[in-house]
Amino acid sequence: LQDKLDKALHTLKGKGQITEINVAETIKEVRRALVDADVSYKVAKDFTDTVKKKALGSDVLTSLNPSQLMVKIVHDELTELMGGKQADLNIEANPAIILIAGLQGSGKTTFSGKLANYLKTSKNKKVLLVAGDVYRPAAINQLQVLGEQIGVDVFADLENKNPVEIAQNALAQAKQNGNNVVIIDTAGRLAIDEQMMDEIRRVHQTVNPTETLFVVDSMTGQDAVNTAKAFNDVLNYNGVVLTKLDGDTRGGAALTIRTVVDKPIKFISTGEKMEALDIFYPERMADRILGMGDVVSLVERAQAQFDEEEAKRLQKKIAKNSFDFDDFLKQIQQIKRMGNMKDLIGMIPGAGKALKDVEINDDAFKGVEAIIKSMTPKERKNPNIIDNSRKKRIAAGSGTTLQEVNQLLKQFSEMGKMMKFMNSSQGKSMMESMAK
Ligand code: GDP
Ligand code: MG
Known part of the structure; x- marks a missing residue:
């Protein structure tokens, strides 16, 4: 009989509404999953509150059972939270100047190469890469190697230790050579630091970039959010680049960054190869986060558990x-x-x-x-x-x-x-x- 009842229950799931009891359980699980994925508690709470409001009272479509509907609501809300639509890169100006900022090791130099490669191959742009990390000769060399690999010119000046001057000289060369995109790679520090901020601020003021992109390592969790905020306060950047999403990070920082600084995530980086760059699509990111299993399975587990317990209890009563x-x-x-x-x-x-x-x-x-x-x-x-x-x-x-x-x-x-x-x-x- 239990088997039949289960089947009957399953059929019934397609009817009726989502109720406060099953939502409350599910919501708790979703919130825990998000916090585990490095989403800040406040963002997770705001998020689940919205989901709860939407879930309660929403009719279950015939093709969806309540747990599927919950997943859909969570998915749609995640998409919304991450900006809803994909945000384009502004490269209309000629030359378009793109300034790359972020902490050391976040992936700025690698991303600069990837972006140059993308703009060259997909947008047919004549790109100039600028080596602005004056503190580490190895970093300049790293950019030159990448430039050679993808067939893009690199402006470098090992003698000059002034990043503002380097940027100015690079822009002059770009105009002369007819480059229509200039990507300026900069020096980062291991942590937020006064001198670094002052330097990037001066470069920013001087070159007046079309786009300033903040690069952040998605594996740094909550720290990523603090860094994103500090850089935004100084640069008021146009977009965020999330790197190292090929690792086992759950990418929760993406959600928090998006809500805390209210700037779109424009690209994600998923590997060290020059091709491993993706335009950020909020919906795909939601798929990815849900597809990682935890949220989906938690939603379903919580849902199933509630139905089962409630059904079993009532079934016993009815049988007797x-x-x-x-x-x-x-x-x-x-x-x-x-x-x-x-x-x-x-x-x-x-x-x-x-x-x-x-x-x-x-x-x-x-x-x-x-x-x-x-x-x-x-x-x-x-x-x-x-x-x-x-x-x-x-x-x-x-x-x-x-x-x-x-x-x-x-x-x-x-x-x-x-x-x-x-x-x-x-x-x-x-x-x-x-x-x-
Ligand atoms: P920068 O100091 O900000 O310029 O960072 P780099 O571009 O030099 O990158 C630091 C390290 O992270 C290097 O070893 C890169 O190969 C690596 N890296 C950069 N982006 C990614 C990525 O998306 N995935 C992985 N797995 N490694 C990356
Ligand atoms: Mg670098």
């Missing part, structure tokens, strides 16, 4: 024909929290269809709690003993009318009939057919 007014009261309290009677009915195995014809009036439940609370424990367990004098006492005690007490008793007995029916061979065969 012992569903009484105490259970009813619990259900009503849940209904009040959910605000939707049909949700509850949908959770009772097999009840969705069976109860369709039984009239259920939400208004009739207004005084119901009061009525049940006015019953003695004995009366709740065994409603048959409620005679007229008991009814009068209950009505008076609950501040309702005799008519309302009668109505509740009638509804309860109808529910009982339905449950008896479900346990009969006829009911079982009906559920069997529903499960197919």
Whole structure:
């Protein structure tokens, strides 16, 4: 029978609405998953609050069960949080000047090469790469090697230690040579540092770039967010480049950066090869994060667990024909929290269809709690003993009318009939057919 019930439940999942109870569980799990993925607690909380609002009261489409719908809502919200649409690189100016900023080791030089390669091959641009890291001769050499590899000119001046002058000289050469994109690679430090910030600020002021891109290592987690903010305060950059997404990072920093600095992520870097550069598509990133399994499986697990437990508990009660007014009261309290009677009915195995014809009036439940609370424990367990004098006492005690007490008793007995029916061979065969 359990098997059949499971199948019936599964069928029922496609009906009704998402309820507060299953959402609350799921939301908690999603939030935990996001925090585990390096999303800051505040961002995760804001995010799950939005998801919760959207999830509650959204009708389950026929083709989706509630857990699938939850995943869809989470996915859509993630996409939205990461900017919704893909943000283009502005390379209209001639020459377009792109300034690359970020901490040491974040991947600036590698990205500069990749971007040059991309603009050359996909946008047909004549690119000039500028070696602006004056502190490490090896960094200049690194850019020259990359330039040679992709067939792009590199401006370098090993004698000059002034990055502002280097940038100015490079721009002059670009104009002379007819380069239409100039990419300026800069020096970073291991941590945010006054001198580095001052230097990049001066380069920024001097060259007045068309695009300033902030490069950040996605593996640095929460630190990435602080760095993103510090650089944004100084440069007010146009976009973010997330590197090293080929590692086992869950990329949660992407979400937080996006919300904290409100700048689009424009590119992601997924390897050391020059081809490993991708335009950032918010939707694909959401796919990626969800596809990494944790969020999706957590959503589904939480959902399944709730359904199973609830179904098992009710199934036992129904099988024993012992569903009484105490259970009813619990259900009503849940209904009040959910605000939707049909949700509850949908959770009772097999009840969705069976109860369709039984009239259920939400208004009739207004005084119901009061009525049940006015019953003695004995009366709740065994409603048959409620005679007229008991009814009068209950009505008076609950501040309702005799008519309302009668109505509740009638509804309860109808529910009982339905449950008896479900346990009969006829009911079982009906559920069997529903499960197919
Ligand atoms: P910079 O100091 O900011 O210029 O950083 P580099 O471009 O020199 O990169 C630092 C290290 O990270 C180098 O070993 C790169 O090969 C490596 N790197 C850069 N981008 C990526 C990436 O997307 N994935 C991986 N796995 N490694 C990267
Ligand atoms: Mg470098």
